[in-house]
Amino acid sequence: MGSQHTPEILDYRNENGHGWSFYINDGVLRRVGTTPEDDMEMIRNVQKLELRDDDVMIAAYPKCGTHWLWEIVNMLRAGNSEYNKKMKEIAMLEMPKFERIDELPSPRVLNSHLYFRHLPEKLVEKRIKTIFIVRNPKDVSVSYFNHANGSKKLFRFDGRYSEFLDLFLEGKVPGGSYADYLKDWWQVKQDNPDLPILTMFYENMKEDPVKHIKSVADFIGESVTDELCQEIAEACTFKKLRAADAEVKEDFADPFEIWKESHKGVYRKGEVGDWRNWITVAQNKRFDDVIDRKFEGTGIVFTYE
Template structure:
């Protein structure tokens, strides 16, 4: 990734001052965590990261089940249903803490919300097993809103869901357009047939966790019993993960003190179809036109309830 000069700052806050400023690079809107220069340097370091042959990478747009899947894969590789005391933040690429990844022991379960082109350059060459998980975009919009509305950090969103939805539909949110992100990863699967890649859906994992956990185990080459898959499914149920997150985890990015008082933190509901409690009929129709319709040519069929 080349970076020259001072990037243009794009202010996409709405009339109420709610929203974010971004800078554009490599065709993408990038959130300014510190400064554009520091952000670009952070991504360059990710691209140059030395991968190990036994790494597994989880890729997902925010609020699509990254934490959930990270716990599952970590347990599968450990061969038990015990929680890792570290949160997935320790192995997340694309944050200021990405430098810690080099210090992690193998086997590593890496995770990221970055686009493919911003990930380690050796991903395809080393044939790193990559799992891409998707979630229906209506629930993503609601979950993402509640996350950004609940944090105290600089990228929080203090407006209403209606205000957030306007920005989400235009791709003017952290991590950019959901449509562009998903389509970019679908293209990766076509362009790089040598990259071992498994595609999962949040809703399928919710409906039949044992079946999907076994699918993940087979993909990463781990031998499992039905009993272990069931134990992991139980340990990774929403209620138990939320309890473990509060009582056991050592956080970096999502520590309890980073959330507004009374907010449920990273684990809010985890339900399929919660968008119906948030969207008006008119908003849903607009969502269908702007986002849902754009997936018709992909073969992707999302489950919305």
């Protein structure tokens, strides 16, 4: 890699020209969107962000349920099951206009796909409550492909799923390697015992949403009734969240500016096990081999059904 000011550009597009270019920032593969310099400046600004004592942080790799969890946490803090009129992106640290985060009223529910070392430096010092959500990598790969393939501009990927899977298993996708990201957070938990981190598994949330919504409420210090948790679970089904995006969100951009016409937006299926409709037997064996190798010794166990 070159110097801090002129990072090397890594072109990881495949032979069909599908994929992205990256640079490396502090060991993390970062997609080249605008310029590496702009991206590095954004990260420095995020690291310097002033956090408030009552902030909650949601951290996740892309397509692991960040939108879903963000709505749930906002409802718990509001004490009702009404949708927040803002989009999750208003409180997403790596968004271009993230300085607007300072204008958000407390208590804020922040969210990010950034690695821990790129998050605000005050996170540990202020012991900011952090919720980390994990999803099985096979469903992540399918959801991520549909997101990238349905995107007109942001993550635009015009290849087939099999091409995306090759890049995903090699960690050559926006956000870098899923295995590296999860292992990094597991290490963060060990290295920072004073940082309150609640780890949630997407599949458990799907199986028993009321129980896990109650766990989130306990973690962030909100006293709630079982009835409210039930109402929130029902309001936060994927079908209802998709409708809320179109009907409730004030700053929901014209979906056709963001998505191809065949695509329904950020909420697709949200099911556990949809990967079976996409992944061939041969691909699945290869996937298992990569997972076994990359997660060996971590104790991380995924649920695929």
